Amino acid sequence: MLNVQSITKSYGKKQILDGISFSIQEGEIVGLVGENGAGKSTLLQILATLAKPTKGKIFLNDQAYDEHKKNIRKQIGFVPQDIAIWEEFTVEENMAFFEKLSWVNKSKQQLKQLCIDMSLDKWKEPVHTLSGGMKRKLNLAISLIHDPKIILLDEPTVGIDLKSKKEIANHLKTLATEQNKIIIYISHDMDEIISLCNRILCIGDDPFYQNILESSGKHIVTF
Amino acid sequence: MKPIIQTRLIHWKKQWPSLIFWLVLPLIATLFIINMTSIVQEDSKIPIGIVMEENTPMANNLLKSIKASPLIRVYDLSESEAKQLIESHELDSAFVIESGYQQQIKDGNRNRLITGYQSDLSFAYTPVSEMIISYVQQDTGKAKAAHTIMNVAENIDPDTRYSFDEIINKIQEVQSQENLIRTNFSFSNMVENDHKEELTVWNIWGLWAIFSILSTLLLSDWIIKEKYSGILPRFAFIRFSFKSYLIQNVFLYSSILFIFDSLAALGFHYFLNEPVSLKLVGAIIAFRITCSAGAFLLALLFKHIYLFYNVSFTLVLWITITSGAIFPIERLTDRFPWLTYLNPLHPFLNQEFWGLWMIIFIVIIGIWFAKGEKLNA
Ligand SMILES: Nc1ncnc2c1ncn2[C@@H]1O[C@H](COP(=O)(O)OP(=O)(O)OP(=O)(O)O)[C@@H](O)[C@H]1O
Ligand SMILES: [Mg+2]
Numbered sequence: 001m002l003n004v005q006s007i008t009k010s011y012g013k014k015q016i017l018d019g020i021s022f023s024i025q026e027g028e029i030v031g032l033v034g035e036n037g038a039g040k041s042t043l044l045q046i047l048a049t050l051a052k053p054t055k056g057k058i059f060l061n062d063q064a065y066d067e068h069k070k071n072i073r074k075q076i077g078f079v080p081q082d083i084a085i086w087e088e089f090t091v092e093e094n095m096a097f098f099e100k101l102s103w104v105n106k107s108k109q110q111l112k113q114l115c116i117d118m119s120l121d122k123w124k125e126p127v128h129t130l131s132g133g134m135k136r137k138l139n140l141a142i143s144l145i146h147d148p149k150i151i152l153l154d155e156p157t158v159g160i161d162l163k164s165k166k167e168i169a170n171h172l173k174t175l176a177t178e179q180n181k182i183i184i185y186i187s188h189d190m191d192e193i194i195s196l197c198n199r200i201l202c203i204g205d206d207p208f209y210q211n212i213l214e215s216s217g218k219h220i221v222t223f
Numbered sequence: 224m225k226p227i228i229q230t231r232l233i234h235w236k237k238q239w240p241s242l243i244f245w246l247v248l249p250l251i252a253t254l255f256i257i258n259m260t261s262i263v264q265e266d267s268k269i270p271i272g273i274v275m276e277e278n279t280p281m282a283n284n285l286l287k288s289i290k291a292s293p294l295i296r297v298y299d300l301s302e303s304e305a306k307q308l309i310e311s312h313e314l315d316s317a318f319v320i321e322s323g324y325q326q327q328i329k330d331g332n333r334n335r336l337i338t339g340y341q342s343d344l345s346f347a348y349t350p351v352s353e354m355i356i357s358y359v360q361q362d363t364g365k366a367k368a369a370h371t372i373m374n375v376a377e378n379i380d381p382d383t384r385y386s387f388d389e390i391i392n393k394i395q396e397v398q399s400q401e402n403l404i405r406t407n408f409s410f411s412n413m414v415e416n417d418h419k420e421e422l423t424v425w426n427i428w429g430l431w432a433i434f435s436i437l438s439t440l441l442l443s444d445w446i447i448k449e450k451y452s453g454i455l456p457r458f459a460f461i462r463f464s465f466k467s468y469l470i471q472n473v474f475l476y477s478s479i480l481f482i483f484d485s486l487a488a489l490g491f492h493y494f495l496n497e498p499v500s501l502k503l504v505g506a507i508i509a510f511r512i513t514c515s516a517g518a519f520l521l522a523l524l525f526k527h528i529y530l531f532y533n534v535s536f537t538l539v540l541w542i543t544i545t546s547g548a549i550f551p552i553e554r555l556t557d558r559f560p561w562l563t564y565l566n567p568l569h570p571f572l573n574q575e576f577w578g579l580w581m582i583i584f585i586v587i588i589g590i591w592f593a594k595g596e597k598l599n600a
Contacts, residue, residue: 050459073460080456087452093233100226101461101468142457 001025002047002150002182007056009042016042020056020223022201026149026180029172031187031197033213038204040186041081041154047184048078048152060150074103077148079156081186083139087128091115091138094127095145102146114141118171119164133164140168144175150182151175157192165189169196226462227471234445245442246479249434250487254494256430268296269347272305272317272340279325281362284395286320288358295351309342316341316348318355328359328366329387365394427491432510432568433543435487439480439514440535445472446522447531466592469519477515484511502574509581510571516584517567523591542567 002024009017016039024030032040045051047058049069058065060072085094095111106114112123120137122130127138140156151172157165169192175181187193190209193200194216202209202222210222235242273286290297298314305317319338321327327336336359341348369390376385446469458465484507491497521538525531546568556562563569570578 048459050456076460078456078460080453082453082456084454084457086454088237089233097230097233098457098461100229101463103462143460146460148460 001059001061003059004047005057005059007043007046007053007058009039009046009051010054017046017053017203018223020203022221024182024184024199026182027176028199029176029183029185029197031185031193031200032203033187033190033193033200033209034203035206035208040203043203044152044154044184044186047150048076049073050078074146075149077143077146077151079140079143079151079153081154081158083135085127085135085138085142088126090124090126091120091130092123094138094142098142099145104146106145111145114144117174119167131160131164133160136160136164137168140171148181150184152184154186155188156185157187157189165192172196224471224475227468227475231472231475242442245438246483248438249431250483250490252434253427253431253487254490257427257495268294269315269351270298270313271295271347271351272298272300272308272314274300274302274305274317274319276302276320276322277324281325281328281391282320285324285355285358285362289318289355292354295347306340309340309345312342312344316345316351318352328362331363331366331370333359333363365391368394427495427497429546429568429572431487431491432571433539433546435480435484435510436514436518436542436567437535437539439518440521440539441532442476442480443515443518443522444528444531446519447525447528450523451526466595470588470592473515473519477511480515481508481511500574505576506571506574509576509578513567513571513578513581513584516588517580520584520587520591 004020004022007017007020008015020043022030032043034040042051046053049065049072052066060075063072065072086097089097092108092112095115096108099106099111115121115123115138118137118141120134120141122134127135130138136156140153143151153172157168172183172185173196176183185193185197190212194213199221200213202213205222271289273289275282275286286297286299289295298308300308300317302319305314305319308314309317317340319340321335321338324336327333337352337355339348339352366387369387372390373385373387376383450465455465458468463471485504488497488499488503488507492499521534522531525534545562545566564579567578567580570576570581
């Protein structure tokens with residue numbers, strides 16, 4: 001269980017997050033929505049240990065973030081908003097590169113399966129020849145190499161076709177239901193959020209999002 | 224270290240032509256330049272024809288002395304060949320050692336021993352002929368001395384007889400042992416070089432060092448490429464921090480470069496007879512550390528790769544100039560001796576291990592590494 005207790009974040013005098021608390025169970029997919037600049041990425045960075053909250057505590061299965069950072073990091077799969085892959089490598093080389101540097105040992109077959117699972121069937125092609133959708137899938141696959149417990153995704157499907165979006169969403173659903181992962185998902189695509197997530201966290205007090213989301217019947221928390 | 228090697232190999236698989244190029248550049252370029260300049264030196268020697276009309280020890284000795292002169296190149300020719308080549312100006316001048324040379328010398332005759340040929344374009348005829356005359360005079364002098372000794376010996380002790388050849392041989396022996404007689408000729412516009420001890424890169428290891436700095440700098444471009452490739456966020460979630468990834472890769476690159484440095488030492492030993500010593504190996508290791516550390520620190524400062532290339536070339540040019548390779552800087556270094564110590568090539572060319580820059584670079588890298596990771600916020 002991921003437990004977030006009254007997180008506050010300010011940059012200088014500017015307060016971005018103000019006393020956010022929630023907890024997420026294994027197997028849950030939680031959507032994170034809000035207008036531009038609301039602080040979604042900031043919250044995700046904090047959950048990924050990449051930024052420190054100004055105040056507040058976070059626990060993963062009773063382990064405090066600030067005390068067990070190294071151990072917590074091994075359980076985090078972070079999918080950056082900007083694609084973080086080697087453009088000149090093939091899919092295979094990208095997977096091999098990050099597997100070698102990871103904490104785990106995976107066979108080539110296992111790595112290939114990881115790609116096939118999300119319908120990334122190109123293996124020998126150089127990444128720069130791939131479509132945006134394929135790159136996004138690889139960006140996600142690399143983050144899953146070390147079997148993380150929590151998967152944090154910052155707009156992982158921005159700018160790609162509907163089919164690729166569905167394929168990624170389907171795979172995330174499988175990961176949550178079959179492997180009990182905790183998934184936190186940022187998107188500006190409300191249809192995607194509604195169809196994918198069990199619960200929705202809305203940052204900011206703009207009633208706009210609430211109005212759209214309420215009709216979906218999902219559980220919504222606003223900060 | 225194993226994962227670092229494995230992942231670097233994936234990169235190198237894409238880059239091997241340029242990698243190999245920069246690794247062998249210092250060795251190949253140095254060999255090329257050294258060969259070119261010695262060919263140029265060979266070309267600047269004046270071509271002289273010598274026609275040997277007789278084959279006696281004395282005549283051969285004379286030929287050997289002429290050939291030993293550093294400013295001329297001697298061709299053995301027949302008289303007609305020599306005349307032809309002078310007409311076509313392929314030879315500056317030619318000299319015939321006439322038949323009967325040894326006998327004439329023995330007999331004390333000093334006429335018609337050597338005949339000289341020149342054309343209207345010959346400019347070395349006079350100095351070369353003067354040089355040859357001085358050698359001939361040595362021979363006639365020796366002959367005179369031999370006759371005198373024979374006469375004196377006969378007067379003192381008529382029973383012991385020295386032959387003329389015995390005495391000449393003895394004189395030659397003494398002469399070569401003691402270096403009594405020495406003839407040099409030089410052209411008035413050519414000042415004889417007497418080399419002072421000074422920092423110069425215009426030698427094998429100096430040239431190599433310049434090229435080596437250049438290739439180390441250009442091989443360090445991966446640091447900039449990878450720092451700005453966008454993969455940085457991933458380093459929080461793998462086994463290596465970005466800094467330790469960088470440091471270990473720099474170590475790997477330095478090791479590969481050191482292998483090629485050693486190959487260069489072997490190459491220079493094999494092709495140019497450069498001595499290899501333990502001191503040299505120590506100096507190469509220190510130079511390698513300095514070079515790799517410096518290139519690494521420089522690359523860390525840059526975001527744009529072409530700016531880095533430009534600065535690298537400029538820096539190498541600057542080091543070349545301040546080492547006095549392009550124009551002499553003794554005046555400057557005489558007045559400001561510390562300039563020599565600032566030169567990164569100084570310890571290497573003096574085959575020393577410790578250098579100012581090596582220490583500075585290592586300290587800076589230590590501080591940089593100890594400061595920890597930005598991502599670890
Ligand atoms: N390092 C930083 N220093 C100062 N301010 C920052 C920093 N990072 C983010 N901010 C500010 O914090 C606010 C929230 O940024 P954040 O990126 O979390 O928003 P977001 O909800 O992800 O927006 P978007 O939908 O555009 O991605 C913004 O106003 C941004 O300018
Ligand atoms: Mg964002």
